[in-house]
């Protein structure tokens with residue numbers, strides 16, 4: 187179990203500062219001190235050679251996994267194109283890899299998103315659909331909220347005739363801990379506009395996704 191002696195006075199001071207004001211965003215040094223605490227909690231020695239740089243690497247990995255908090259989905263969708271030569275059918279980007287983390291256990295959620303919309307007057311660069319998925323994935327999430335955020339943002343910014351988002355993902359909090367069920371995936375969807383009101387369009391979306 188954790189050995190209090192493995193926390194330096196500096197770690198303890200930083201942890202104390204954090205406890206005083208949980209609304210303040212801690213700096214990098216404080217985040218690294220928290221990782222040292224976790225390493226000590228599992229019975230490790232954070233000062234041994236193999237772990238000495240782990241707090242730094244851990245925080246750097248979190249910067250990557252959670253970079254979505256620093257990105258604005260509306261900015262990414264701001265550039266649209268109106269010259270589409272009358273194209274008025276479904277635009278679908280399928281099999282977008284999703285790498286997220288559940289907000290309950292901070293365990294990976296890995297899967298695929300399929301994002302479609304029915305344009306009205308404008309289209310968006312197709313890479314932006316994948317960027318939109320990334321911005322919301324790279325946060326602590328529940329799959330339902332992730333699905334809704336992607337669909338509602340695309341709907342609000344692009345104002346198409348409808349949006350359809352389907353996510354199929356495996357939650358490692360289910361496969362590697364707790365109930366330990368592998369090969370289980372969770373499917374969520376959010377439809378707006380014509381995808382919600384027109385069963386034929388909904389059906390076409392599912393056929394295209396396959």
Ligand SMILES: Nc1nc2c(ncn2[C@@H]2O[C@H](COP(=O)(O)OP(=O)(O)OP(=O)(O)O)[C@@H](O)[C@H]2O)c(=O)[nH]1
Nearest residue numbers: 288289290291327328329330357359360363364365
């Ligand atoms: N609805 C929803 N639940 C999720 C998601 N990710 C993880 N969960 C669930 O969140 C729940 C948290 O339940 P708790 O009982 O508070 O936590 P727990 O004791 O760790 O639960 P177990 O996973 O059953 O061991 C679990 O049932 C998880 O499977 C998600 O994206 N959406």
Ligand SMILES: [Zn+2]
Nearest residue numbers: 288290291359
């Ligand atoms: Zn979880």
